[in-house]
Amino acid sequence: MEINYNGFLLSDDKSLIQIDRVYELLKQQYWTEKWITREMVDLSVENSFCFGIYKDSALIGFARCVTDFSTLYYLADVVIDDKYRGQGLGKILIKFITEHETFAPLLGILETKDAHSLYEKYGFKTSRGFAMRKDPH
Numbered sequence: 001m002e003i004n005y006n007g008f009l010l011s012d013d014k015s016l017i018q019i020d021r022v023y024e025l026l027k028q029q030y031w032t033e034k035w036i037t038r039e040m041v042d043l044s045v046e047n048s049f050c051f052g053i054y055k056d057s058a059l060i061g062f063a064r065c066v067t068d069f070s071t072l073y074y075l076a077d078v079v080i081d082d083k084y085r086g087q088g089l090g091k092i093l094i095k096f097i098t099e100h101e102t103f104a105p106l107l108g109i110l111e112t113k114d115a116h117s118l119y120e121k122y123g124f125k126t127s128r129g130f131a132m133r134k135d136p137h
Contacts, residue, residue, distance in 0.1 A: 075110040
């Protein structure tokens with residue numbers, strides 16, 4: 001599935017994903033910067049349903065869903081290149097995912113420290129006391 005948005009391409013075609021670029025973007029994020037490796041990114045992309053945002057074929061946004069394709073998905077690694085923030089790309093990416101034919105009928109879960117208002121616009125609700133977390137070692 002693909003859509004065009006203000007000169008950007010949003011796609012779920014995994015063959016377009018640029019692993020080195022995903023790794024570069026994720027190394028800059030608070031949730032992965034200290035422990036993620038290139039090999040981890042390889043495996044996570046290989047074993048997830050992935051979404052990319054492209055400008056002139058260059059990957060500038062990314063997200064992935066870990067799912068059983070039946071009951072739920074875990075939304076992870078949502079990232080937009082700093083140079084392209086403020087253009088509504090995070091919003092359109094979350095809309096693209098939550099309305100996607102594969103994910104619209106499923107329970108969606110995610111973890112965020114600072115983007116609650118973004119996700120709430122697309123139906124996510126804070127669930128206090130529900131989620132637990134074990135950080136990687």
